[in-house]
Amino acid sequence: MTTPTDTPARIPGMRAAAPTVFVATPKGLAIIDTVAVDRAINGAPAALTSDEARMAAHLALTHGLARDVVAARVGVCERTLDRWFPTEKPRTPVVCGTRQGYDRHKRRKEDACGRCKAAYALAYRHYRTHGTYVGAPALTDTEWETAA
Incomplete structure (x- = not known):
């Protein structure tokens, strides 16, 4: 019988025929090293560009990794993750009498x-x-x- 773990054994990376992928972003063309992204999201140390870090963070968050684990693996702080991927904060209801x-x-x-x-x-x-x-x-x- 297996016990559930917080992190999956291996997170599948980007499926690409080539180790380098060109991605269109609002700021222009980004070059993504898929091997580095794959290594980073699975816990191996890898130097990432900001575009690669954002892609790796997106993949890791999509697979359910905790934000602090993603920040450590990708090499950015949690505030950067919050800026890249904002979470909905519950709004307090407005009440009469204020x-x-x-x-x-x-x-x-x-x-x-x-x-x-x-x-x-x-x-x-x-x-x-x-x-x-x-x-x-x-x-x-x-x-x-x-x-x-």
Whole structure:
């Protein structure tokens, strides 16, 4: 019986008839050494150009390798991987009773609810005093009851 491992035994590289492939990119023509890419994604040390590193990272991520393992094998930092292959970050929902909720009402061209109007008034008061919305207090239930 086999036990599952984090990394596959061997990741298949690019299938090509020649060891060098020309790839069209938005920046122009890129020359990819498929042997170096294959060695890099399977853990053998290989010096890669930036185009080869990006191709190797794409292949390794497609086969389910972890981002930190891919970064180490390809020879780039994880921030470079994030720039090349951004991941979707979950968005926090906008709730009523906040300045962002007021802005959402206005984007949708609808009348803002009372809680959002009160939250916007509180945030705008902070903006007039400090020149920024950063650090504006949130609308609490007691402030909402006194505003209503």
